[in-house]
Amino acid sequence: MLTSPREDETLGIIASQARVRSYQAVSEVPSSIKTPLILPESQPLERLCHMFFSRHHDAELCSFFHKPSLDLPTLRDRSPFLVASVLSLGALYLPANEAKADFGFETPVAVSDHYARLAKYYIYIVSDEPSTYAIQAYLILSMRELLTWSNIKAYMYAGTALRMAQALYLNVEITSCFSPQQKEVRRRTFWACFVVDRLISYSFNKPLAMSILLARVQLPCPENVFAFNEGYTGQTIEDISSHANQVSHLGVMPFFIAMVRLWGDMAILHVSGGRRRSKHGPHSSESEFHRCQKGIEDFSSSLHASLSWSIQNLKIHQVTRQEQAYINLNFLLHHSKCVMHQEYLPQLDSQYSFNSEVDDANTFDAAGISLDYADSNIIKTCTSSVNVITHMALTLNAGSNKDRELLQSIFAANAILTASAVHLWVLYTQSCDECPKHIALANAEKLRQIIKSWQPQWRVATAWVETLEMLYKLYVYSYGKIVESDLDCWDMGTDDLSNISERAMDAPDESNGHPMTPTLDGLPDPSTVCQRLYDKIRSILVNPLLATDVKKRNLRIYSRTLWQHMWSFGPIEGDGDGFLSLESIMGETGAEHLNMQPFDTDLGGI
Numbered sequence: 001m002l003t004s005p006r007e008d009e010t011l012g013i014i015a016s017q018a019r020v021r022s023y024q025a026v027s028e029v030p031s032s033i034k035t036p037l038i039l040p041e042s043q044p045l046e047r048l049c050h051m052f053f054s055r056h057h058d059a060e061l062c063s064f065f066h067k068p069s070l071d072l073p074t075l076r077d078r079s080p081f082l083v084a085s086v087l088s089l090g091a092l093y094l095p096a097n098e099a100k101a102d103f104g105f106e107t108p109v110a111v112s113d114h115y116a117r118l119a120k121y122y123i124y125i126v127s128d129e130p131s132t133y134a135i136q137a138y139l140i141l142s143m144r145e146l147l148t149w150s151n152i153k154a155y156m157y158a159g160t161a162l163r164m165a166q167a168l169y170l171n172v173e174i175t176s177c178f179s180p181q182q183k184e185v186r187r188r189t190f191w192a193c194f195v196v197d198r199l200i201s202y203s204f205n206k207p208l209a210m211s212i213l214l215a216r217v218q219l220p221c222p223e224n225v226f227a228f229n230e231g232y233t234g235q236t237i238e239d240i241s242s243h244a245n246q247v248s249h250l251g252v253m254p255f256f257i258a259m260v261r262l263w264g265d266m267a268i269l270h271v272s273g274g275r276r277r278s279k280h281g282p283h284s285s286e287s288e289f290h291r292c293q294k295g296i297e298d299f300s301s302s303l304h305a306s307l308s309w310s311i312q313n314l315k316i317h318q319v320t321r322q323e324q325a326y327i328n329l330n331f332l333l334h335h336s337k338c339v340m341h342q343e344y345l346p347q348l349d350s351q352y353s354f355n356s357e358v359d360d361a362n363t364f365d366a367a368g369i370s371l372d373y374a375d376s377n378i379i380k381t382c383t384s385s386v387n388v389i390t391h392m393a394l395t396l397n398a399g400s401n402k403d404r405e406l407l408q409s410i411f412a413a414n415a416i417l418t419a420s421a422v423h424l425w426v427l428y429t430q431s432c433d434e435c436p437k438h439i440a441l442a443n444a445e446k447l448r449q450i451i452k453s454w455q456p457q458w459r460v461a462t463a464w465v466e467t468l469e470m471l472y473k474l475y476v477y478s479y480g481k482i483v484e485s486d487l488d489c490w491d492m493g494t495d496d497l498s499n500i501s502e503r504a505m506d507a508p509d510e511s512n513g514h515p516m517t518p519t520l521d522g523l524p525d526p527s528t529v530c531q532r533l534y535d536k537i538r539s540i541l542v543n544p545l546l547a548t549d550v551k552k553r554n555l556r557i558y559s560r561t562l563w564q565h566m567w568s569f570g571p572i573e574g575d576g577d578g579f580l581s582l583e584s585i586m587g588e589t590g591a592e593h594l595n596m597q598p599f600d601t602d603l604g605g606i
Contacts, residue, residue: 037080037118040087044102045072052090058324059409060143060195062220062253064136064188066181068227079133081122085140088115092147092457108457109148116144130164132189138164139189139196146203146410149460149545158193158200162209165193171214181229188220191257198264199410205271205542212237212261219254237261241302252317252325255307259329262299263336266292267414270340271542275365276535282344282378284367289340296336309334309392328411330392334385335415341382342418345425346374347533349478362532371534382422383435389419390443397450408454413464420447420468421541428479444472460545467544470555471537477559478533526554 039045049072057063076083091099094108105111119141126134138161145154165171170190174183197210219240221232235243235250240258243250269278269288280287306313309330317326364370393416396407423444426435448468454461529535536558546554 037076037084037122039073039076039083040103044098045087047094047098047102048087048090050090051093052086055093055405055408056089056140056143059328059411060192060199061136061139062188062192062195062257063223063226064185064192066185066226066229069181079126079131079137081119081126082133082137082140084115084119084122085137085144088112088119089140089144089147091115092144109459112144112148116141116148127160130167132168132170132185135161135164135168135170135189135193139192142196142200143410146200147458147460149458149463152204155200155204155206158196159209162193162197165190166214170217172216173218179229180231181226184221184226184232187217190215190217191220195257195260198260198267199414202264202267202271202414203410204545207272208264208268219257220251222249222251241299244302244304244307247304247306252307252322252329255303256325256329256332258299259332259336262292262296263332263339266296266336266340270343274340274343274538275367275369276530276538277366279366281367281369282375287367292336292340296333300333309388311395324406324409327392327396327406328409331389331409331411331415334388334392335411335418337385338382338389338422339414339418341378341385342422342425343534343538344373344375344378345382345422346372346429347425347478347537348429349533361530371532383426386419386422389415390423390447393419393450394443394446397453407450408457413451413454413461416447416451417464417467417541417544420444421471421537423447424472424475428475444468463545463548466548466551467540470551471540473555474533474536474540474558526557529558 040048053065053067057065072083072086089112091103091108091112091114094103094111096107099105099108099111103111103114105114119137122137126137138157142154142157142161145151145157168186170186170193174186178186194210194212194215197208200206201208215237218234218236220226221234225232235254237258240250240254244255247255266289269292275282275289278287278289280290282289282293284290306316307326307329314323314326317323362371393407393412396403420443423440426440427437427444430440431437448465451461451464451468455465526539529539539554539558540551
């Protein structure tokens with residue numbers, strides 16, 4: 001049994017046994033952070049470890065632990081920072097009754113917070129001493145901070161891990177000094193840095209910290225080779241696609257990592273400015289979008305049939321215990337075919353503008369292409385991939401408890417957010433027989449419910465749900481409410497937001513963190529966002545982790561200014577930061593515009 005939260009405030013002293021040489025620095029650490037890492041009893045400890053390994057080790061972390069030789073008490077002696085990080089992440093999945101009975105805390109999040117605090121105490125000791133253990137701990141702690149929607153620390157911890165990895169030259173092959181097992185641990189730790197960097201950067205709308213040009217190390221070896229500590233000469237990320245017919249020999253992980261690279265290139269193109277910064281059209285050979293799309297299509301066409309999404313293939317990979325990598329690979333593959341493509345889905349707002357003046361910013365993107373241009377190939381690719389993402393998510397969610405656990409991943413969450421946004425686009429802009437509105441709305445609601453079901457374990461799921469509800473609200477205020485929907489449940493608020501940053505800072509979570517605020521993130525004033533609906537939708541989707549009050553403030557401003565470019569009588573004025581409803585603004589004579597008739601885009605065959 002652990003000490004209670006109150007007792008935990010009065011911290012003890014470092015355990016008598018020496019841990020690692022870095023403990024020599026203990027005397028320089030404030031006494032308030034000197035505490036031993038006391039492991040729970042055997043059965044609860046095994047539960048936490050099982051949850052960590054089943055949920056994250058084989059996903060974002062590229063299976064960097066050598067399981068046959070792993071012993072937590074021994075590892076605790078070598079790196080209490082790493083063990084505390086493992087327990088903090090695994091604790092998120094504890095049943096509530098076990099958190100109370102086995103650990104003395106009211107909630108699983110409180111257990112996680114306890115171990116996260118211990119892990120952060122050890123940061124004072126190891127922050128300037130790079131080691132493989134420290135890198136692994138920082139990566140795990142980064143994922144934990146992301147899932148608890150605490151603050152920007154997830155991005156900072158990931159950055160520290162990446163710098164340490166470069167300091168230790170994990171990105172290059174070492175021909176001597178290390179055993180085969182040690183070499184493979186180094187490789188897998190490097191690739192875990194690569195994967196986490198892309199996930200965290202995309203989630204926080206931040207630049208990548210690691211270039212693929214740094215990767216001069218081979219991809220992970222097959223699991224049986226790693227387990228038996230055998231030497232291995234494998235493929236690099238550049239040539240893995242030429243070995244696509246060797247899935248049974250190489251395993252799924254090398255192809256998963258290659259897909260992370262391709263997805264990351266396209267996803268970062270989206271969050272770093274999208275078509276507003278792309279100076280070449282999507283079909284130009286000089287376009288980054290075109291280059292990324294071709295790389296994805298070439299890789300996709302080279303993949304063995306066993307790696308494509310199907311229920312039968314899922315069963316095959318369940319037998320080989322590679323189902324997590326298989327599922328994540330497919331979410332990444334199909335998300336990469338819609339995450340940037342969605343920026344080329346035309347909205348209808350300009351068709352109903354009463355302002356005859358032409359504003360280049362409101363009319364064209366950086367390549368000089370009209371925002372109203374409809375490219376049927378891009379639209380078809382986007383909507384087809386969204387349909388696959390939706391099918392995967394709904395199939396897994398309707399399956400066993402294990403299937404639902406496999407579905408609950410950052411990879412799936414990112415894909416689901418984009419898929420939901422595209423379903424809302426179909427709902428409000430399409431009227432062809434191939435795009436029935438009731439199905440689009442049902443799919444958007446089902447996907448939202450999936451993410452909502454993750455809220456008890458992942459605080460960040462609340463941020464994602466808010467983002468979807470915020471997006472739906474913006475569509476309602478743009479085109480009018482088509483039907484009643486459970487999505488229409490988000491209170492936008494009307495309070496004075498002059499002290500919004502201070503209020504967010506004054507309301508820390510259990511980890512003494514808080515979601516991102518404009519002061520912390522340096523985001524521009526939302527009133528400066530271009531008045532086109534495209535820009536406002538994009539701004540919502542690339543900033544899902546903003547604090548709730550910030551989102552409400554942004555949505556009120558977006559909704560108040562959305563129609564300014566459509567009316568000749570100037571800005572719409574409401575009461576303070578609130579805004580008038582479109583029905584009130586337009587009155588009876590304008591009410592007919594609230595449910596604008598969408599144009600038909602030929603999506604036949606989708």
